[in-house]
Amino acid sequence: MEMMTRIGIYPGSFDPLTLGHLDIIERSLHVVDELIIAVSNNDKKNHMFDADSRVKLIHETINLLNEDSKKRITVEKFDHLLVDYTKSKNSNIIIRGLRAVSDFEYEFLMTGMNRTIDKDVETIFLMSSEKYHFISSRFIKEIHRLGGDISKSVPKPVLDFLKKI
Numbered sequence: 020m021e022m023m024t025r026i027g028i029y030p031g032s033f034d035p036l037t038l039g040h041l042d043i044i045e046r047s048l049h050v051v052d053e054l055i056i057a058v059s060n061n062d063k064k065n066h067m068f069d070a071d072s073r074v075k076l077i078h079e080t081i082n083l084l085n086e087d088s089k090k091r092i093t094v095e096k097f098d099h100l101l102v103d104y105t106k107s108k109n110s111n112i113i114i115r116g117l118r119a120v121s122d123f124e125y126e127f128l129m130t131g132m133n134r135t136i137d138k139d140v141e142t143i144f145l146m147s148s149e150k151y152h153f154i155s156s157r158f159i160k161e162i163h164r165l166g167g168d169i170s171k172s173v174p175k176p177v178l179d180f181l182k183k184i
C-alpha cells in the first residue's frame with residue numbers, strides 16, 4: 020500500500036516564538052510527517068516583531084533541533100484565509116495548541132468557522148507540557164518590557180534577539 024505523506028499546518032502569530040510553541044511543534048511531529056509553521060502576516064494584529072523577524076527566529080530555533088525534525092519542518096509567512104492556505108499546501112490538518120480552559124472558546128469558535136468554510140479540513144489540538152502552560156507571547160513581551168527574566172520561557176535565539184532590542 021502506498022503511504023501518503025501527512026502534512027500539517029501550524030498557524031500562529033509567534034510574536035515571538037516561545038517554548039510553549041516549540042513544545043507543540045515537537046509534538047506535532049508525532050502526528051504528521053511534515054509540518055509547515057505558518058506565520059500570520061496580518062496587519063490588523065498589532066505585532067511587536069515584523070513577520071520576517073518572527074520567521075527568522077523560528078528558523079534559528081528549528082535549526083537547533085535534530086536532523087530528522089529539521090528535515091520535516093518548513094516555515095512560511097501567510098496572509099490568506101487559513102483553510103485556503105491549508106488546501107494550497109495539499110494539507111487538511113491544522114494544528115493548534117491548548118493551554119488552559121481559556122484557550123478553548125476562541126479555538127472552538129475558530130475551528131467551527133473554518134469548518135463552515137471547508138468541512139474537509141480538520142483541526143487537531145495538542146496540549147503542551149504542564150511546565151509551559153503559563154507561557155504566552157503576550158506575557159513574554161510585557162515581562163521583557165518591564166525588565167523581567169524570560170529565559171525559562173523562550174528559545175535561545177529569541178532570548179538573544181530580545182536582549183539586543
Ligand code: ADP
Nearest residue numbers: 031032033034039040115116117118147151154
Ligand atoms: P494566534 O494569534 O494565532 O493565537 P499564537 O502565536 O498566540 O497565535 O498561538 C499559536 C498557537 O499556539 C495557538 O493555538 C495557541 O493556543 C498555541 N500556544 C501558544 N502558546 C502555547 C503554550 N504555552 N502551550 C500550548 N499552546 C500554545
